[in-house]
Amino acid sequence: MRRTLPGVFTLLVALLIATAPAIAHHGFSVEFDKDKCMDLKGTLSGLNWENPHAYLDMDVKEGTGKAVTWHLEMITPNALKRNGTSRQDFLSQMGKAVNARACPTKAGGTPYRGTAEFIKLADGQLRVTGQNVENLTPPQLHF
Amino acid sequence: MTGLKRRLRSGIVGGIVLAALCMTFTVVFAQNSAQAPGQMVGGFDKVKILPPGGPVPRTADGHPDLTGRWHTGSAGRMLQFAYPIDPAIIRQFDPVATPEERAVFKPGLPAKYRRPQSPTAAGECDQPGTPSTVLEQINQHAPMELVQLPGKLWMMFEYPMDIRLVHTDGRAHPKDPDPSFNGDSTAHWEGDTLVIDVIAIDERVRNQGPFLSRTSNPTLPGGGDTPQARGGQAGQGAQAAQGGGGAWWHSDKEHVIERITRTSKNYLTYQVTIEDPVVLAKPWKSAPRIWTLSQDPNDEWTEVFCTLNEEPAEIQRLNAATKAKAAVK
Numbered sequence: 001m002r003r004t005l006p007g008v009f010t011l012l013v014a015l016l017i018a019t020a021p022a023i024a025h026h027g028f029s030v031e032f033d034k035d036k037c038m039d040l041k042g043t044l045s046g047l048n049w050e051n052p053h054a055y056l057d058m059d060v061k062e063g064t065g066k067a068v069t070w071h072l073e074m075i076t077p078n079a080l081k082r083n084g085t086s087r088q089d090f091l092s093q094m095g096k097a098v099n100a101r102a103c104p105t106k107a108g109g110t111p112y113r114g115t116a117e118f119i120k121l122a123d124g125q126l127r128v129t130g131q132n133v134e135n136l137t138p139p140q141l142h143f
Numbered sequence: 144m145t146g147l148k149r150r151l152r153s154g155i156v157g158g159i160v161l162a163a164l165c166m167t168f169t170v171v172f173a174q175n176s177a178q179a180p181g182q183m184v185g186g187f188d189k190v191k192i193l194p195p196g197g198p199v200p201r202t203a204d205g206h207p208d209l210t211g212r213w214h215t216g217s218a219g220r221m222l223q224f225a226y227p228i229d230p231a232i233i234r235q236f237d238p239v240a241t242p243e244e245r246a247v248f249k250p251g252l253p254a255k256y257r258r259p260q261s262p263t264a265a266g267e268c269d270q271p272g273t274p275s276t277v278l279e280q281i282n283q284h285a286p287m288e289l290v291q292l293p294g295k296l297w298m299m300f301e302y303p304m305d306i307r308l309v310h311t312d313g314r315a316h317p318k319d320p321d322p323s324f325n326g327d328s329t330a331h332w333e334g335d336t337l338v339i340d341v342i343a344i345d346e347r348v349r350n351q352g353p354f355l356s357r358t359s360n361p362t363l364p365g366g367g368d369t370p371q372a373r374g375g376q377a378g379q380g381a382q383a384a385q386g387g388g389g390a391w392w393h394s395d396k397e398h399v400i401e402r403i404t405r406t407s408k409n410y411l412t413y414q415v416t417i418e419d420p421v422v423l424a425k426p427w428k429s430a431p432r433i434w435t436l437s438q439d440p441n442d443e444w445t446e447v448f449c450t451l452n453e454e455p456a457e458i459q460r461l462n463a464a465t466k467a468k469a470a471v472k
Contacts, residue, residue: 025244030458030461030465031270031454031457031458031461031462044295047453050267050450050451050452051446051447051448051450051452052447052449052451052452052453053453054304054449055454057454062318073453075223076302076447077445077447078221078285078301078445079221079223079285079446081225081445082189082220082221082439082442083185083221083222083223083226084184084185084186085182085184087186105457105461105465106461106465107455108460108464109462110454110457113454113457117225118225120214125182125183126181126182126183126184127184127185128183128223128225128226130225131225132224132225132226137227138226139181141338
């Protein structure tokens with residue numbers, strides 16, 4: 001990406017803005033733990049395309065071999081659509097591989113629930129689906 | 144000659160076929176480029192500050208036509224701020240060129256007007272009312288759609304699905320209007336600026352949005368730009384980058400004056416002044432905030448009906464646990 005105002009200051013300000021959620025209806029920190037975000041790899045198994053948040057389900061096999069289903073919150077459908085990700089993108093990739101940068105609920109929250117910050121469906125394209133509370137840039141994603 | 148014609152015809156046909164193949168490959172290549180694996184979808188690398196775009200469209204009566212779907216900032220599209228974008232594109236005003244003053248509250252302001260804590264930390268899809276629905280869009284960054292008709296202007300907000308009727312036929316406010324979240328709006332033209340006068344805004348909606356108080360009164364409990372101060376809602380990053388946010392309750396004496404100016408085909412500015420003799424020591428004036436016309440022909444009004452699907456019980460439980468933990472410390 002070509003930046004019109006290169007420099008450390010610009011980057012810092014941009015990163016600050018990068019934390020602004022898209023149509024956030026509650027604070028991220030109220031419910032989720034930004035210090036425990038992780039890379040998940042699994043199979044896309046479900047989609048809730050509704051407001052104020054879309055959700056995806058992905059089946060993941062844990063290190064112990066246990067099969068679990070993660071329920072991950074995303075931003076609103078209107079924001080997803082206007083930023084390159086449609087309901088059809090999910091439906092066409094259902095049952096296929098999905099990678100997600102996910103942040104789980106805080107301690108005491110429902111297990112295997114969290115947010116999807118970025119995802120990569122089986123079509124191989126990176127998609128912004130969350131608030132990017134970790135201030136990651138696309139090259140910092142490891143999937 | 145016949146052979147020459149045949150060769151010429153063959154050459155022309157061959158050229159056409161070759162050109163068609165080149166065009167086909169170009170199209171295929173372009174599509175593949177746009178969808179190459181590993182790329183971030185959304186076209187964020189193409190986001191830019193829009194040019195003026197041409198003269199201001201006008202209605203038959205000669206006034207500017209405000210009709211259009213408008214997005215906050217200078218890009219003419221809804222942006223997902225999770226992707227790093229030049230702040231100059233996102234912001235609605237330049238705080239150096241057009242600084243925005245802080246709200247000044249009356250001394251001894253009763254506690255009931257002070258920084259309102261959200262009644263719950265659970266998901267909110269409440270109607271913020273006038274002028275917060277407009278001001279908070281830099282957080283929510285959903286579009287505002289204006290439909291200008293003879294004698295009226297419809298202001299429609301995708302989030303939270305909200306519709307305002309603004310009379311432009313010269314009528315006065317009703318003598319005793321019923322309070323409503325958006326208030327009673329009547330407008331007139333001052334040159335090319337539509338000036339909207341609003342009264343009777345329900346006291347149960349608060350003034351909120353980035354910049355609005357900007358730690359306007361640090362002596363107020365909860366003053367300052369913290370997620371907690373806003374009930375954990377929205378836009379901390381944008382507020383920090385652009386000067387902070389805040390909220391306050393208003394009185395039934397509040398009077399709001401909005402000024403909308405379409406400055407070119409692509410640009411519109413929105414400026415608001417809030418008068419409240421009970422709460423504010425002096426009127427609060429926003430900077431002129433920039434909106435730009437949606438550029439994507441496929442960008443259509445989208446239903447954003449809030450289903451409260453955010454597991455509010457869990458949010459409340461976790462929030463209570465966090466508060467209890469903090470109290471122990």
